[in-house]
Structures are given as C-alpha cells and as structure tokens.
Amino acid sequence: MAGGAVIENLSNRKLFVIFAGLLVIQIMFFLIGAWYAPSPSSYMEFEMITCRDETKGLSGEWIHRDNCQQISELSEYTPSSFDLREIVFIAKMPHTRDGIELEYSPWFQFLLGVLHVDVEYSEHFKYVAHAPLELEVRMGYRDKESKKNEWKELVTSNVTRILECTIAEDEKKAGGTYDCDMLDLFELGSSSYPFYLINIRIPINQQACQFDNKSANCQIGKLTGLRLIEIHQNGGFTLVWLWTKTFMTPVVAICLWWYYNRINQLARNPLLLERAILLLGLSLVILDFPIEWISLTYRIPFLLLISDLRQGLFYTVLFSFWLIFAGEHLIDDNTRNNLKSYRFNLSFIITASLGLLIYDLIERGIQLYDPFYSVWSSPTGSQIAYFAIFISAISTVAYFIFLFFKIARVWSTIKSKRSAQIYQTSENRRLKVEGVIYRFKFLMLFTLLCSAFTIAAYFMKQYGEAQLHGDEARDGFLTGSTSAFFTGAFGMCNIYVLLLLAMYAPSHKHYRGASQLIDENDDDEIMEDPSNQHTESNAMTTFLKPSTD
C-alpha cells in the first residue's frame, strides 16, 4: 500500500468522531432488529387429515378438506385393498385463522416443509431401523382469483427418505411411541402462490415386501399420523431486511466509487492490497444489492440460490483479504504485492468455497425443479454432501491455522523491528515502518472488535431463543434478539468494509507519487504537515506511544 493511507493522517479527534458515529449506526442496526422487526422466521403446524379415496388417486382428483371422507382413527380403519393408496394425508396451507383465510405472501421469500412421522409400537407391524419410506406427494396451488377448491398442479414427486426412529425399552408396549427424526420434505425458493395443498399417499407393494423386506414402506412400523411443519421468513423481517439493504447499497457503492477514484489518481499501478480492498467492497455491494424486491412482483425461485452464492462470494473475498492483508504487512518479506505468492494459502479458501458451492448447487439447484429433492435422502447423495462439507470444514480450519500463523509472524517481526530500533536512524523510514505497524494494529484490533461483537450477539441470540421457548417466560428482555443479531451482524459487516474503504484508501494529502511501501532506497519526503501536526495530535502517534516509549 502507498506510504500514506487515510488512517495515518487522521487526527485523534476526527478518528474519535468517526468511531462514535459508526458506533451509533451500529447500535441503530441492532435496535431496528430488536424493536421493529419480528423474529426472522415463523412456522405453522399442520397435522395432516387422513381421508379415504376409493379411486386411489387414479382419477387425479385433489383431495381437500371439503371432499374428504375423513378417517377419524387410522388404527381402526379397515382398508379395502392392500396397497393403501386409498388413504390420503392432506394438508391445506396455510390454515384459516380467526375466521379469515390466510394467504402466503411473496414477502415470505422461502417456504420449507418438515415432515414428522408418528410411529406407534406394534407387535405386528414392526419398525426396523433405517427403514426406507416412500411417499407419493402431490403439491397443488391455487391463486387468489380462482374458485375455492380449484387446485392446480405444482409438482408431483416420489419422495424417498430414510426413517430413523428410536424407542425406549419401557415404551415397547401397545400404545408406546417411537421418537422419530424429522424429515425434510420440501423447500420452495419463493412463495408467490397464496395457497398450497398437499396430498400424500404411502403405497405399499405386498409382493415386493415378501420378496425383500428392505423394499420401501415395508418396515416403517405402525403409522398413526403425519405432521407437517411449514417454515417461512416473516414478512416483517423481510421488509426491515430489504430496507436496510436498500439503504446500505448506495452508501457502499458511493464509498467504493470514491475509493476507486482515489487509487486511479495514483501515479503508479494499484497495489495488491488496494485491489483486494476494492474487490471486498465490490463483493459487499453485490451482497447488499436488494435484488429481492423483484421477487415481490415476479416469481423467481432461484433467488434462494443466488443469495447463498452472494454470501459465499463475500466470505471468500473477506477471508482472502485477511490473508493478503497479513501477508502484505510482513515488512521484510520481499515476495509481497504478488498474488501468486499467496496461492498456497488461497487454495484452502478456494477449496472450502468450492466444496460448499458444489453442495449448494446440488441441493438448491435441483430443488428448483423438484422442491421435494434432498441430497441427504439417497446414500450416494449424502456421501457427496458429507464429503463436500467435510472438505470445506478441513480447508477452513487449515486456512485459519495458516492465517494465525501469519499474523503471529507479523507480530514477531514488528516486535523485533521495534526492539532493534534500526529504523531510528532515518526519521522518514522510521515513520514509514511505524505507519505500517499502525495500519496493521488498527485493522487487527478492529477485526477483533467486530468478531467479538458478532460472537457476543450470537450468544445473545441463542440465549434469547432459549428464553423465548422456555416454560413460562414469554416476553424476556432478549426475545427480539434473533432479528437484532441478523441486522446487527449485517450492519457490522457493512461498517467493517466501509471503514476499510475509507481508512485504507491512499491519502492524497502527501503521497500521490509514492511508489512502494518501504523502499530500501529512502527518498526524502517529509511526512508531517506542519500545520496538522502542531494543531492536533496525530492518532497514529498516540496509538503507538505506549509501545514506543
């Protein structure tokens, strides 16, 4: 980086004012989340109604509440055939509440369904561990204008999942229940239809079961019911979230533009670190850009995938930036300003992001065509998924180990330079080294501060969630903390990058022509602007004072 970044030339007072301003903005982000936004997501529970359908679904007719021949108690029902397609589990989403027919709104952004299978212990129909469960699912939708039960086909799918249940020994009696893991049923990347209807059949093939009892639905035990939990993002949260994004995008974009102009005005080519910061700013603009507004009018199911990709991009760039930043501050390392010298460490980040990218593309990508797809449902799929996530986790850990190693090296270099005091001979050179150290320390501290804030907020959120779902206390102090965490973390992220863009931009006070960070051949530039130095104490000098004394 150029010999003078903005940060080095800021007075104490200015720095303090900037920090105080940012702190206020940060607190505002938290407060918006805590007070104004509702919790990020909510759920609705659907205990599926069991109906009888003599046509076994061949007629293609939708079974809904109004034409349902309800089976009140499944265990007392005598089916007329053995493939059990005549039993249909239905749920209309969402429920009617307070006598008003509720509607799903595009504000919900996504809609996902989790299925709970209630299995009862039975001597005759035994559940066997890892039993494959196959569901014939039909999902229909209805527009606001269409008639009450005029359902249109959205998707028909054969869903296979592995049913994992456990039971305590003393529950193994008639009426005892298994404790089953919930199953991911569907995930819709947009929720633009107001009503959905789900029909589920659980067919059974007697021949296949006799031939091979590992066939689908032969070992699932005695089902007493299906429960569907639907989860969506709250409209209120989407609104707050979108507005914060809409508000932040131009701010970051302007700042980025200013930064870009600054480095363009330099007489030399931009340094690697400057380009890294530019890229970081760019990825933040991409992350912030409120593309979701479109989803409120148009149906774009791939938005969920895009927002995942944007987040992935941002974190990849951020991690790379940290690495480059630490590397560029190794004062005596002469391999600096060259991306190639980082390729070993960068490869960890690339591997980690690629692993997650592949996983996300498979899971979310296929869900665009079949919302009922889950990569975890097939053994091969889950192996691939596990592999991708495992590789990513390993790479991330390796990355952080190398990053900390690098930071430790920078620290030790700084220390040795200080103690040797070798740069004291040349005033100009000393100041340059001090500048490097100061920049490094500043970012280190600021990064630590931000991560500490984020971690604290995360625990606050966890605590708040525990409080919310505790036995009695419903309105605890931290119940709005989940949204506060998200808006707060978002604000933190933005402030962090904004501050980087502003503080680490080349200062054009003195150094427009500066070429390289620490030239071995010292030039004779004078660092201090006399007027500045004498009127206000420089932030850098006070910051470094304790260690230089």
Add this chain to the structure above:
Amino acid sequence: MHINTPVLLAIIYFLVFAPKSADAWWLLSKTDTSSANSGSSPILCKNVPGLTPQQKRMCHENPNIIKYLISGLRSALHTCEYTFQREAWNCTLTLPGVGTSPLQIASRESAYVYAISAAGVSHSLARACSKGLIDDCGCGETPQGSGSVAVSQASSRSSSDFVWAGCSDNVKFGNTFGRKFVDQYDRQHATEPRSQMNLHNNRVGRRLLVNAMNKECKCHGVSGSCVTKTCWKVMPKFDEFASRLHQKYQLAKLVTNNDQKLTVRSSPSAGSSGRSERFARNMDASSKQMRNELIYLDASPNYCAIDVKDRECGENCPNICCGRGWRTTREIVDEPCHCQFVWCCEVKCKTCKKLVERNYCL
C-alpha cells in the same frame, strides 16, 4: 348407538347422581357426537341440562368447536379409565355403593378428573386447530405486530399479522376456549371453596399440558447451517400427559378453607420432630409453589364400599378387591397374527389362539 339413548342416559345420570349443576357440562361426554355432524348440535346443547346460559350460548354459536370439545372430554375420561384400571377407584364417575357421584366429593379423585378434563378439552381443540378443522382458531399473540401496516394492504388484522410475524399458536386457543366454557360455572361461584378448588385444578391441568410440550428445531441457514433456526412446540400424546398428571394425583395437596382462601399446610418432611412442626406455615393455594399441584378439600370416600364383585383386577388384586379375595380363570382368546405388511390399519390377519390368565374379584 341411537341418538337419543345417550342423551336420555345423561339426563338420568344427572337426576340421580348429580343434583348440583357444577359438573353438568360433563354430561356432554355422554352425548353422541355423530349427531353433531348433521348440524343438530344446538339440540344437543339444549338436551344437556344444567348448562349455564352462557355455556348454552357458546354451544349454540360454535357447534363445530363443541364437537371437538366433546371428543376431547371423552378421550380424557377414557384415558382416566385406562390409567386407573388397576386401582381401587377405576375412574368411575358413578358409584352406586357410595350413593353419590365421586365428583360431588371434593376428593383428590375429583381434582384429577377436573384437571384431566380441562386438559383433554384443550388438547383436542389444539389438535383440531392444527388439522385446520376449526376456522376460528386464533393467531396467537404476535410479540411485535406493531408495524404491520406497511406489509399488506389486507384490511383484516389477522391476515396482516400473519404476513408480518406469522401465526403459530394452537394450544392458546384450546386453553382460552376451554377456560371460557369449562370454567364458566365455577367462575360465577368463585367464592365457594369447591369452585375455587375446581378452578385451580382446571388451571393445573392446562398448565401441565403446556409444560409437557416438547421443543423441536430446524436449522435452515446457508447450506443448512444453524445460523437461522426455527423452533416450535409439539403437543405431547395425551397418554404421555396423563401419566404426568397421575404423578400429580399421587402428590395432591390437602387444602383447607380459611376465610374464603384456600390454604395448604406446608407439610413438614416425614419423621420431623415437633420442633419443625411449629414452623409449618399456611401457604396460599394460589402461590407460586402450588401452581402446578393438584389440590383437594376432603378425604376420598371408601371405595371398598362399592361392590367389586367380578371386577377384573389384574396384578393389583389385594388392593382392588379390598381383601375379599379373587379367583383366577384361564381363558383361550383369539389374537391376530401373521398379518400382512401394512403400516396402519386393521387388516386381515390369521387368528391365533392364546391362553391368558385373568383375575377377578370375588
């Protein structure tokens, strides 16, 4: 079952055994819900004597809800019978030998029956809500529903609240409606100790039901991470809840009526000296420690006064038969076996013979 017989029966029960109308609404459990399907539930409400005017009005206005209320009440009493089948009192609400309905005595059995009925009603209503069978179920409280105007132009509050912050409470509706209907009589007589006891036990039943709910969570952050997580509460199976309540029944506290307030003598621990006896305090029944405890006013009647002849007593014969001895018979019963692979229902199985031993009181 004919439609009229149970109603008739109900009236007879009422006239003979329940001269006080406090527990009249129980008679709903004897009515036939199948008649409610055909829209004749207003008649059903009229036919149960002793309902307060408000109860009658609620019954008349919400026939669909009453249907599930009745089925909840019925399953509560059924569960009660199942739970107590091996005890001296087998949850019968009519005791010929005692000469009065056990509910008339403010015993711990009454306490249990009130609690389980209140909870059964809530449970059944909540389930009907989550099945989408009752359109009047509430949205639940939305903690931060204040700024909801901006999101949706929907004129109705409930709809925009739903868009703003979701709608997820089923139990609350069950509890609220149950409280309005079930507690109706006792709330009007809230000064009487017996009504206070009933109200308390009803509340305990509902609260225990809410506390017995399990929490489940789903993580749905980026790539399925737990950064975003949604949790919900799952209603326990009613049997599960009933066994919890049975423990409370065994620990039920005797209270005394002090100046229109029910107080419990905080019992010093067993085997304590007279010294600690002196410090035994009177505790208000509405205090925090008592919020989850069943309370009763009178000792239980002697259930051995009942004719227990030919009652099946299982493993607990000395107790149930009250020392009158029992006989063991061996019977051959038919049991289904070698059934088809099916996941739910009653299907054709082969019949196997099995020898079982059964005990009956003499």
